[in-house]
Structures are given as structure tokens and as C-alpha cells.
Amino acid sequence: MFILSADAHIACRRKPGALARHIVAAALPAAFLSHAAAQEAVADTPVIKVLGHYDNGVGTSDAASQGTVTADLIASRPALRPGELLEFVPGVIVTQHSGDGKANQYFLRGFNLDHGTDFATYVDGMPVNMRTHAHGQGYTDLNFLIPELVGRIGYKKGPYYAEEGDFASAGAARMELADRLVGMAGLTVGAHQYRRALVAGTAPQAGGNLLYALELAHNDGPWQVPEAFHKWSGVLRYSAASGADRFSVTAMGYRAGWRATSQIPLRAVQGGQLDVFGTQDPSDAGHTSRYSLSAQWKRRGAATAWQANAYVVRSDLTLYNNFTWFLDDPALGDQFLQRERRTMTGFDASHTWHGRLGERASSTTVGVQGRFDHIAPLVLAATANQQLLRTYARSRVDQASAALWLQHTLQWTPWLRSIAGLRYDRYRFDVDSSLAANSGKATDHVASPKLSLVLGPWNATEFFVNHGAGFHSNDARGTTAHVAPRELTAVDPVTPLVKTRGSEIGMRSEIVKGLQSSLALWRLRSGSELVFSGDAGDTSASRASRRRGIEWNNHVIAAPWLLFDLDLAYSRARYLGDDPAGAYVPGAVEKVASFGATVNDVGPAGRWSGAFQLRYFGPRPLVEDDSVRSSSTALAYLRAGYRIGRDWHLGIDVFNLFDRRVNDIEYYYASRLPGETAGGVQDIHFHPGEPRTARVTLRRAF
Secondary structure: OOOOOHHHHHHHHHOHHHHHHHHHHHHOOHHHOOHHHHHHHHOOOOOOOOOOOEOOOOOOOOOOOOEEEEHHHHHHOOOOOHHHHHHHOOOOEEEOOEOOOOOOEEEEOOEEOOOOOOEEEEEOOEEOOEOOOOOOOOEOOOOOOOHHHEEEEEEEEOOOOOOOOOOOOOEEEEEEEOOOOOOEEEEEEEOOOEEEEEEEEEEEEOOEEEEEEEEEEEEOOOOOOOOOEEEEEEEEEEEEEEOOEEEEEEEEEEEEEEEOOEOEEHHHHHOOOOOOOOOOOOOOEEEEEEEEEEEEEEEEOOOEEEEEEEEEEEEEEEEEEOOOEOOOOOOOOOOEEEEEEEEEEEEEEEEEEEEEEOOEEEEEEEEEEEEEEEEEEEEEEEEEOOEEEEEEEEEEEEEEEEEEEEEEEEEEEOOEEEEEEEEEEEEEEEEEEOOHHHOEEEEEEEEEEEEEEEEEEEOOEEEEEEEEEEEEEOOHHHHHOOEOOOOOOEOOOOOOEEEEEEEEEEEEEOOOOOEEEEEEEEEEEEOOOOEEEOOOOEEEOOOOEEEEEEEEEEEEEEEOOEEEEEEEEEEEEEEOOOOOOOOEOOOOOOEEEEEEEEEEEEOHHHOEEEEEEEEEEOOOEOOOOOOOEOOOEEEEEEEEEEEEOOOEEEEEEEEOOOOOOOEEEEEEEEEEOOOOOOOOEEEEEEEEOOOOEEEEEEEEEO
């Protein structure tokens, strides 16, 4: 991380190239920079490139809760799973409740985001959230991602940004892949048959760079039924740049399979029927694949800038889950199949004009976005030991959306800037279901105004006021449904697009030397928490809700070789209106804390590096009257690395350092075990966190 004072920011605007080179050469140890970043920093270009662990300085954001994480911090911290990259977004918690090949469970700002609803995620401009997904709306599976290739993560929270649409009410993260990196070959081994091999590098090609990477991995986990998770991921990326202009085309592939150890009932563990790492249905499993081709273009002129990207993604998923065991079918059990095959295409283009409105500097951006999902087949069926018993519903879904957005920034005075935006989205749903009553078409549209004010800086401190409207889409099957697939009872179609509205006031300051601190007070209201339940095969409607909270984020350079991070967040989520069931939103995390320390270039010849990360998320209500609450979870990760000569590096990662018995996830619902009476038992169901485990990596640069 590198922090600029207010004077330095002014100087940087006047002499960007020279100051950027001076900062990189004089202020940052070489080990803090990736090879690609170092090349960019010293290039003779007028583009400002201030590099470090964060790019969140005063004058760089439109909200206190917006920021960027660079490749250096990403590379310095251990991650148990690729999805944990999202924990670089302050306040985000990433867990897992069923198999490493399945999308993670996410929490942010008082939301149990399930597998991604209300948090939008992109990789190189491609949306990762899956609409009308077989398992859950907004399904965000990041297991295809190779962490070493991520060059930066830009994050935003709240619905204040005109370019962000579906699923972005709580926030959004955009991950960008690197164009170049130092060649590497590495092998990682660990407990429970964990194995990972990685080869990656860059080769000059046709005036640009050809980046390649191949990852192979296997893991059994601590489970009594070995997970046998296996995957391969590959990337081939060509990029070329000329000054500020840039072009890239990227091909990505991923395939994985696993046995799933899902959440288990607390009573079975307490009664000795199950080990904490056991499973009630050992035939639960899954396999998935994802292949994509995407392209990006960026061009800047003296007073204009434009960018565009296009993508096509082909994916499939098959899941066998059993969360209630013998509640619905006492003889054969409750296992069910969720399956989908999808082709997703889309584009995103924008053009910016820089100019003046009278004596005031201004810029105007117009953008257009489009996306089309063809999903066929989309299956929900009953199974036993992965054998088909009956099909509840088999559908074909075509879902299309188009968006037009406008954003205008005006510098009213040296200390006052406004950002006004307007976004318009239109959706079309076409469902062809094996249940004739659930076939049909639906359309919906929504307009989302945005407004932000930035005041300052004064004494290296600035203030923000943000307000905006947003939305998330519901599952297309729910918009045309008249019959519940499993129960065959009458249901009403749901609203296709659910509106949200949020506001925030915040502050960011660098007044204390070496400390960058931000504070945000926010609130978010959702018109309804309507979501389609892939597990049940129908739509469940809940009341309108309101969330509010406070976040305090701190990044400290204690010494050139020592960095600290401290992020604290508190949220309060409540349903609106009177209901005897209660006002608490189940699963809404209230307290989140994260502390990190990173060291680089220490010891003889600066060969040692390391990181310590502690995360905590506190108890949360599991039912609406708050009569049942989850336990809290605190986990510590540790990394130590040693550079051997010029090219070799040895590292060790330790997860759950203090070997705490914690839970990744907890739910409260009814299930039935063998021998229990009809109707089942209401109980806490949990997925345990993994015990202390170590992984050793040997890597060679070339």
C-alpha cells in the first residue's frame, strides 16, 4: 500500500510520469511489485500508475466504501478456496456449505447473499452471477479462477453507480486479469491428499503478449467420505497495448467433480450418530464445467475515452443434494437433482466525453449493456443414490436484458464534485416448462437514478454523500409459475424485478501519516426479498426489509516492510411491517471483523515474507423471532515464505491456525433422520469449518 498526501496528489496531476516513476523507485521495495506492474510503472507514459497494495487514496473514489486491491496484496495472503478472493472486499465473508466444487456462500452488509444474490461479480468484464440458475438465483461460482492471474479487484458497495445493474444492490466486485506475469511453475501439497500444480507465463507474440496458465488440483478434505474434488483450469490470453490504448482476447476453461458433504443436523452429532465431519447421504455429489471467450477494447483520446467488451460463456452443472433426508419420502429419501446447461452471451460498451461546462470541468459517460441467457435443459427431479425417481419440472428458459445508462460528473468548485446518473433496464423472460401451467412470457423494466456528492479534500480528508436505486432480478421460472413443481399446489407469479434503494454518508482520510482510514454509515431498503428457491423448486415471498450499518476500514504502513489492515462492520437487518413471526431476517450477519498483517523483504538479504489474517463473523438470527441464533466464527490464516536464490520460492500456508472448532454455515429448519417420527424435527443444521491444515508450495520462476 502507498499513501499520497494532498500535496502529492496535486503534484501527481502536474507531473504524473515523473512522480509515478519516483514513487515506485524510491518508496516501494521491489518485492512489492509484480513483474508486470513494475514494467508499467517505469514506462514512459503520461498515465498515472501509483502502485502498492491499495489504490484507495483521497481523490480516487466516489464513495467511502469504494476501492481497489492490487495484485501485491492478493499474492501476499493465503486462500483456502478461490472464492475467498472476495474477502479482499472489506466486510465480505466467504464460506462453504457443500463441496468445494459448488459456489461459495457469501455475506455482506446484513445479507446472507446465499450463492451471490445482491452482490454482482465480474471477471474481466464477464458477469459471474447466473440468472435463473438450477441451484440459486445469482449463483456465483469462482472456482474456475486461478488466483495468481488476478491483477486487481475493484469493489463498490451500495446501488450508487450507474454502470452497475442486476445483483449489485449490496455491492459489486470487478476482477481484472493480468496481461503479463513472471513465468512460474509450482507444486503445492497438503493434508487430506491436497495436490495442486500450476504452470503460467507470458511470451511475446505478434507485438503483444500471450499469457498462458494451466492448473490441476485434487482434495479429499477432512470428511469421512473423501470429497475427491478434482479440477483443471486453463487460460490463454493475448493482449496488446499502444500508449493508453489496449486490446485483449481471453479463452478460459474449467471442469470439476466432487462428492459433497453438506450440512448435517446438530442432534445427530450430539447423539453420536454422526461424526462432525460425517455425512448423512454419502451419494450427494456434483460436477460442473465452464468455457468462455471474451474480448476487451479500451481507447483514450485527448478529450474522449471508450471501452467495450463482449463475451460468450458455455457452462453446465449437475448437483445431487439431500438436506432433509427422509422428511418428504420416508422410504427412498429426499435427495434431488438440479441440472442445467447454459449459453450466455453479452456485451458492455461506454463512451466518455471530457470537457467544461462554463468554467467547470465535467465529464459525461453513456453506456449500453446487453445479455442473453439460453438455459436448456433446466431440471429439478427426485433421485435416490443418484438414480432418477421422478422429474418435477424440466424447462427451457430464454432470458434477455438490455440497459442504457448515463453518468455526468461536474466539478462545481475545487472542493465540491457531483456525480449524477440514471440507469434504465428492460428484461424479457420466456419459459417453456414441462408443467404447461408454468410456461409463458413476462417482461419488466426499471429506472434507477443515482446521485453522489464528494466534498474536499481538506487536510487530506474528503467526505461523501451517496444515494441511489437498484434492483435484482428474480428467477424467470417464478415470473410465469402458477403451480409449485413439487407440491403441485397453486402459486402466484412473482415480480420479475425487485427494486432496492440505498444511501450512505462517509469519510476518507489520510491526515495521519501512514494511515488510510474510511468510515461509512449506510442504509438499504428492499421492496421484497422475493427469491426463487432452487432447492424447493418454487418461489418463496417475504416482506420488504431494511438494513443499516456502519463500516470502518483502516490500512497502515507501519514500516516499508510491514503493512496492517483492520476492517470492522456492524449491520442491522429487519423486515418491515407487523408480523407475528417476527422482524429479524434469518442469516443476516451483524458483526464482521478482519485483521491482517503483511511483511515483505525481511531477514538476511530480504528473503523472508509472510502474512497473518484473522476474520470474525458474529452470531446471527436463524429464525424471524430471534429465538435461535448461530454461533460465532473466528478463523486465523498464516503464511510464511522464503526466497531461495533468484528463482526458487518455498512457502507454507496454515489454515485455521488455532484449530478452532467452528461452523462455516448454520441453518434452522425441519429434517427427518431414520427412526424419527413423521413431520421431522426442527434443528440447527451446520457445515463445520475445516480443522487446522497446512499446505506447502515450492515454486520456480522462469
